Amino acid sequence: MNGSAIERVFRAASGRITAALVARFRDLSLAEDAFSESCVRALSAWQETGVPDDPAAWLYRVASRVAVDMLRRQRTRRQFVPDPPPPDPTAEEVMIDDRHVIPDERLRLIFICCHPAVAPDARAALTLRLICGLTVSEISRAFLIDEATLAQRLVRAKRKIADAAVPFELPAPEYWSERLEAMLSTLEVAYSKAHEDAAGLTRHAGFAAEMLHLSTMLVDLMPDEGEAHALAALLHYAEARRPARTDARGMMVPLSLQDPALWHRELIAAADAFLVQAARLAPESARTLQAKLQACWCTRANLSEPAPWGCVRDVYDQLLRVRDDAIVRLNRVVAVAELDGADVALAELDTLDDKGLAQFGPYHAVRADLLARTGRADEARAEYQVVLALDPPPAERQWLIQRLGELSAKLQ
Numbered sequence: 001m002n003g004s005a006i007e008r009v010f011r012a013a014s015g016r017i018t019a020a021l022v023a024r025f026r027d028l029s030l031a032e033d034a035f036s037e038s039c040v041r042a043l044s045a046w047q048e049t050g051v052p053d054d055p056a057a058w059l060y061r062v063a064s065r066v067a068v069d070m071l072r073r074q075r076t077r078r079q080f081v082p083d084p085p086p087p088d089p090t091a092e093e094v095m096i097d098d099r100h101v102i103p104d105e106r107l108r109l110i111f112i113c114c115h116p117a118v119a120p121d122a123r124a125a126l127t128l129r130l131i132c133g134l135t136v137s138e139i140s141r142a143f144l145i146d147e148a149t150l151a152q153r154l155v156r157a158k159r160k161i162a163d164a165a166v167p168f169e170l171p172a173p174e175y176w177s178e179r180l181e182a183m184l185s186t187l188e189v190a191y192s193k194a195h196e197d198a199a200g201l202t203r204h205a206g207f208a209a210e211m212l213h214l215s216t217m218l219v220d221l222m223p224d225e226g227e228a229h230a231l232a233a234l235l236h237y238a239e240a241r242r243p244a245r246t247d248a249r250g251m252m253v254p255l256s257l258q259d260p261a262l263w264h265r266e267l268i269a270a271a272d273a274f275l276v277q278a279a280r281l282a283p284e285s286a287r288t289l290q291a292k293l294q295a296c297w298c299t300r301a302n303l304s305e306p307a308p309w310g311c312v313r314d315v316y317d318q319l320l321r322v323r324d325d326a327i328v329r330l331n332r333v334v335a336v337a338e339l340d341g342a343d344v345a346l347a348e349l350d351t352l353d354d355k356g357l358a359q360f361g362p363y364h365a366v367r368a369d370l371l372a373r374t375g376r377a378d379e380a381r382a383e384y385q386v387v388l389a390l391d392p393p394p395a396e397r398q399w400l401i402q403r404l405g406e407l408s409a410k411l412q
Helices: 002-025 028-049 055-073 091-095 103-113 120-130 136-143 147-163 177-195 207-221 226-240 265-281 286-298 309-322 326-340 342-349 361-373 377-389 394-411
Strands: none
Touching (some): 002 028, 002 055, 002 103, 028 120, 103 120, 103 147, 103 207, 120 147, 136 147, 136 177, 177 226, 207 226, 226 265, 226 286, 265 286, 286 309, 309 326, 326 342, 326 361, 342 361, 361 377, 361 394, 377 394
16 A cells, blocks of 8 residues: 555656755755655655655655755765745645646756757656656667666766756746757657556556646747647647547557547647647648647547548658658558558568567557468467567556457467
8 A cells, every 4th residue: 555655646746746856956866866765765654654644745855854864975065055945835845735736847847857968869868767757667668779778878967967067947938949859759758658558547647637738838838839839739639539548348449449429529629729830830840740640530520430541641651751760660550451451561560670669569569460360360479478578558458468369269
């Protein structure tokens, strides 16, 4: 129970607690280490005393004491001058209080982590680690790189922020554009961690609503940036479909089988408006094209209408001209299978370099489906077992187990 309590707090407030610690101590590594130590102490303390009424505030207070102790041990206490304490309640306490969320504080810290002093390939990863609480393993899978390489990038990024004396303040508007791409990548990956769990049961489920809100806030801050509009459109389209993504048993429903009558039409309308601006400001951008892919599906009114596979493949063909990577080609293969047949799609899939896809569950799921449809049942069953070994979210696991069961029944 205590571990579950910490998990719930981590899911809901870890980013804001870290933001509060950084706001007070002006040190990213110190904030991260202190928060981790407070979670370790909570496991022991809550076992004896029970979960406190305000566990987030408890974790913040303990982390603050830990941070001060760390500073003393480093003999830098005399050089550390904290901000004058504000009236009660403190800004940090307000920051971690769910009743008084200050979303731009999280956004401010994302701006800091995306500072140009940090290497471009580490900016989004650093933000996802510190602000969103993703593990090194989760981030490495999202970017298709190995964990050791990512860990080294994170260490270098935090050191660079410290060495460059990056100010812990929201930069002036003229500096926002140079940080935009890293910020958009951060929001996109964080949202994808929530979206990949159709049932919303994993610890990243809370990212969906928060990233949706932050994407809208970025549009408000940077109304002339087409990429910001494109990401907002992409996330709103995806979130609009959430009510239809699982069935009554909690099992995932594939997109082509989802009932459009269950989708949130107000979110789709908002996404349509964002896409109009994205197409005007950044018509050739990869994100604008990704949003158009979502729009292909969200124009469907009911299940009696044919799935828009032709539209989907056409947009993927456009997307390949601006972003040719394994993930885009993998997703295009799904449309090819519906339009040209599983044999053609499997041949295309086999041309992909699967080195970066070995730990990517959707790759094995697509391959399993195509193998099953081409009569290679034993190979398909092995691929389904690979996906299950990668620990997919609960709703997806149910669907994969059902497909594996159907395949096994055919072999008997």
